[in-house]
Amino acid sequence: MAEQLGKLGKAPPALPSDSELVDHLERAVVEVFATMIGECERVERLDGALPSESASQTGRVQLALSAGATPAMTVEREAVVEFRGPLAGRVSLRAAEDCAASIARGLLMSAPDDPLSREDVDDALKECANMLTGWIKSQALDPLGAFTMSVPFIGAGRRGVVGSPSGALVYRTGGGLFAIELTRRAALAESER
Amino acid sequence: MNKVLIVDDSATMRKIITRVLRQAEIPVGAVVEAGNGVEGLERLRSEPDIDLILSDVNMPEMNGVDFVKAVRTSHAKEALPMIMVTTEGGEAMMKSALDLGANGYVTKPFTPESIRRALEAYLG
Numbered sequence: 001m002a003e004q005l006g007k008l009g010k011a012p013p014a015l016p017s018d019s020e021l022v023d024h025l026e027r028a029v030v031e032v033f034a035t036m037i038g039e040c041e042r043v044e045r046l047d048g049a050l051p052s053e054s055a056s057q058t059g060r061v062q063l064a065l066s067a068g069a070t071p072a073m074t075v076e077r078e079a080v081v082e083f084r085g086p087l088a089g090r091v092s093l094r095a096a097e098d099c100a101a102s103i104a105r106g107l108l109m110s111a112p113d114d115p116l117s118r119e120d121v122d123d124a125l126k127e128c129a130n131m132l133t134g135w136i137k138s139q140a141l142d143p144l145g146a147f148t149m150s151v152p153f154i155g156a157g158r159r160g161v162v163g164s165p166s167g168a169l170v171y172r173t174g175g176g177l178f179a180i181e182l183t184r185r186a187a188l189a190e191s192e193r
Numbered sequence: 194m195n196k197v198l199i200v201d202d203s204a205t206m207r208k209i210i211t212r213v214l215r216q217a218e219i220p221v222g223a224v225v226e227a228g229n230g231v232e233g234l235e236r237l238r239s240e241p242d243i244d245l246i247l248s249d250v251n252m253p254e255m256n257g258v259d260f261v262k263a264v265r266t267s268h269a270k271e272a273l274p275m276i277m278v279t280t281e282g283g284e285a286m287m288k289s290a291l292d293l294g295a296n297g298y299v300t301k302p303f304t305p306e307s308i309r310r311a312l313e314a315y316l317g
């Protein structure tokens with residue numbers, strides 16, 4: 001029996017469930033914001049299906065949050081980092097203009113009246129998404145095998161995103177609401193990793 | 194005063210590290226910046242008086258691990274300390290950087306204290 005088990009080898013570790021991934025994401029937000037950005041308050045956790053979104057005539061995306069709990073939030077900025085390995089997916093940080101600027105000011109330790117360019121704000125959001133994904137990678141994914149992360153990039157909503165939503169977390173900070181979404185791609189073949 | 198080279202593709206992160214170096218009262222004079230490993234090597238060639246390098250790992254063009262490898266072909270570990278600053282605290286990635294000649298690492302998110310601890314052995 002022992003010999004048979006030896007031949008079979010050790011079973012690979014089980015992949016985390018969607019809910020476990022969102023738990024890790026939540027811990028990542030606490031860690032990253034408490035250490036480098038400033039206080040934020042979680043207002044909603046959405047497991048599984050992400051909030052519906054619609055583009056207004058101005059091109060702004062509205063995220064409809066769960067019934068009555070919080071008003072729909074406007075998304076004007078989005079930073080994304082993708083990860084690949086035994087499990088693949090993306091972490092996306094989405095915020096309205098004012099909230100994105102508030103996050104950037106927190107990260108840059110700049111005063112409310114310091115001028116911020118669009119590039120500064122986008123770069124700060126990308127760095128936040130990078131830190132959040134890096135935290136999830138080192139805490140939850142690396143023990144499962146070899147993972148790589150993309151360089152962070154500015155996203156354009158969920159158009160073209162392939163995969164199933166694991167969940168989203170919505171927070172309030174000085175400048176308003178922001179959402180962090182985790183989307184999981186279908187299992188990748190060895191050659192795609 | 195020590196001259197430090199910060200290599201990171203994020204301008205935001207370069208600004209933050211510079212501020213944190215000042216906040217943590219680390220004896221740093223000039224800070225020079227580069228956006229990736231290739232630019233980092235150019236900086237080293239043009240400014241040979243750099244005393245310490247803080248480098249990101251996940252960068253376009255030339256990543257931090259390849260950058261360490263390239264720097265160590267011309268600068269010994271004792272002569273030019275390199276500290277990796279990374280979001281990916283994964284053991285394999287860090288082992289690879291340390292094996293290639295990095296002197297230490299700091300994971301993001303970091304505090305002024307964690308930066309000070311990582312650098313204090315190298316900056317007098």
